[in-house]
Amino acid sequence: MTLPYQINEEDFPTKDHIRNRCRDILARTPDGIDVADVDADFLYGLFQYHDEWADKAGAGVVAITTQMTPHGTRCFALRRHCGTEVDISFPHSIKLIPSTWGQTRQPQQLLDFRAGARTAINQQIRTFRDGALGAGSSCPVTGEPLARGNAAVDHVAPRTFDQLLYDFCLETQTNPLNVVVGSLNGVVATIDDAMLCAAWERYHLAHAQLRLISKTGNLKLPKPSIPWFELYTSSSGDIDQ
Structure with missing residues (x-):
């Protein structure tokens, strides 16, 4: 069953689970x-829904931390490059996640396949970053300075991660909905087909152009549309069924 909410490729059945x-x-x-x-990556994904994210993030975020509010409750805070910290509300961010999210989601098998391909x-990715x-x-x-805490690795457009994976599926005649995806410790998605996984690793190594970017900057990048639907619903017989 497709879960209605996904934050940084983590699936949640309800907003209460996100809370x-x-x-x-x-x-x-x-x-x-x-x-x-791993928690920071999830929170960066969540806070993009906050309607004041751009103002709160400012010129860039060094790290996400926690603090006590004047009211005696605990909250998250953004530590910014200018040396200041500003609180940011996760309940407010969750409230602003579109309620129609589940209606436009990709099939769960495709989401699992993409997650396994990232794994x-x-x-x-780690070797390049280091x-x-x-x-x-x-x-x-x-323009913000990069350090281990705020650095992410970006696939340079137009060959974004999804575009590379889509091209790989076309080249190998792979229907992503038919790929068996397992999990490591019940949490991390993995592609069970060792030969397919190895082929994808080689393809990525040969074709990916990577660069360092901040996690703040990564949220500012446009998200290109990939015609996955046309690939996994192809009736031409070219895609492995």
Whole structure:
């Protein structure tokens, strides 16, 4: 069953489940301490729905941390490059997630396949990031300095991650809806077909053009439309059924 909400490729059946994810992060992150990388990626994805995100993020965010409000409740805060911190509300962000999200979602099998494909190239992404980070690195979108805590790896357009994966499916005549996707520890999606996974890793290594970008800048990039529907519903017989 397709779940109606997805934040940073994490699926949630209801907004209450998203709230619980946020509360769990708050509960295990002491005040003033940066949230863990995987939690930060989720929160960056969530906060893009906040209607004041652009103003709150300013010229760039160094890290997401936690703090106590004057009212005695705990909240998340954005630590910005200018040296200031500003609180940001996760309940407000959740409220603004479009209620029609589930009606326009891609098939769950495609979402799982895309997630498994990302897992397959994680080592390539980490290797590139570690090699590219250095003194003087800055985001090409926002201009903010880059460090391990705020750096992301971007596939340079027009060959975005989805475009590369789409092209790979065309070249190998792969219907993504027919690919068996498993999971590691019940959390991380993995492509079960070892030969297909290895072929995708080789294709990505040969064709991907990567660059460092800030997590703030990454949210500013346009999201190109990929004709997945035409690929997995092809009736021409060219795509493996």
